Amino acid sequence: MGRGQKKMTEALIKEWQAEGRGRGEGGHYKPWLEAFDISSLGRVSRPYSAKCGRSVHLLSDVEANTFYALEWSQRVTGIREEYPLDRELTLEIAAALGIAHPYYPGTKVPTVMTVDFLVDFNDQGETRLEALDCKRTEDSDEPRQIEKLQITRTYFAGMDVPHRLVFHSELPMQKIRNIEWIRGGMVKTGEEERYAGALHEQSLIMSHDLAGSTRNQPLQEYCRNFEHRQGLNPGEGLRIAKLLMYERILTCDLGNPDLASAPLASFRCTLKADNLRAAGGR
Structure with a gap:
């Protein structure tokens, strides 16, 4: 129809x-x-x-x-x-x-x-x-x-x-805007990764890195450094962080008006990496 x-x-x-x-x-x-x-x-x-x-x-x-x-x-x-x-x-x-x-x-x-x-x-x-x-x-x-x-x-x-x-x-519109922002990291329908399981692999690396981290720079600065260390494209580090937030591996205050600029100390890594899936479209 x-x-x-x-x-x-x-x-x-x-x-x-x-x-x-x-x-x-x-x-x-x-x-x-x-x-x-x-x-x-x-x-x-x-x-x-x-x-x-x-x-x-x-x-x-x-x-x-x-x-x-x-x-x-x-x-x-x-x-x-x-x-x-x-x-x-x-x-x-x-x-x-x-x-x-x-x-x-x-x-x-x-x-x-x-x-x-x-x-x-x-x-x-x-x-x-x-x-x-x-x-x-x-x-x-x-x-x-x-x-x-x-x-x-x-x-x-x-x-x-x-x-x-x-x-x-x-x-609670600030919370909902943040949820939308986090959902932006999901794999889109028809999207192809650089290789099968690439996002999952990088998510595991980031989650283990954050679990033992004492850094306190803003999230987006950490993500840019992560991209440089892992040879990723600009923006991919923040996307991986969003995936970890979507999976509740990286938890945060959804009332924060600017999560990208929030210090790492305001996040908590639960490191439930075995449950990780790069959730998204089919």
Whole structure:
């Protein structure tokens, strides 16, 4: 199907169901709505996620920022974006609440409602689900949005699944910007290394070097020196440091506004090198 806004029909809904949209887990999950299926007020994106084992479909900036925070959390074990709600149930709930069920624009087709994220959490060995919808704060008082959220919240309450709103104004944006910066070190889809396992090899060397280091120069200065010692191209040292941060081998304060300039003493090397993988695209 081509990109852009689609006019929804019952036939198209059946086609998407046949494709397996809204089903599966982990790397096999297919979101109900994919990037470019609909018009978006924000930027759509499809970042690869090692945690999810696939590219995820994010339909706005608020969704993207929320996703980066969720993916980073070690309590989160699974993320399903644009998760569809059972349409028969949402129609029943809307009728019971006396709320008009949403319909696709310009049609008489009831909307397959979705929640932005259905998230699997593991808290000290106990697993639970939580449903999240992402909103800009200025949209929170819009009456029609409130009505649709009532349907969604009632839907998940019937399944004993908490439903929570995430507002863009409440997100820890400095932390999220740093997570994005760290993710920039990941191997991109289709990218070829200088030789197989090059990043993994250099990551092991850097992690062992940092584990016994008493240096306290800024991270970027250390990385430039590392490049010189290892015969790497400019920028590759900092990229390897980002990989170590992504793997939690090199830990830091994500509230720092300039990690590249932070002194090495503000980082901690856990040296779990056996668990290292140069995570990235497929």
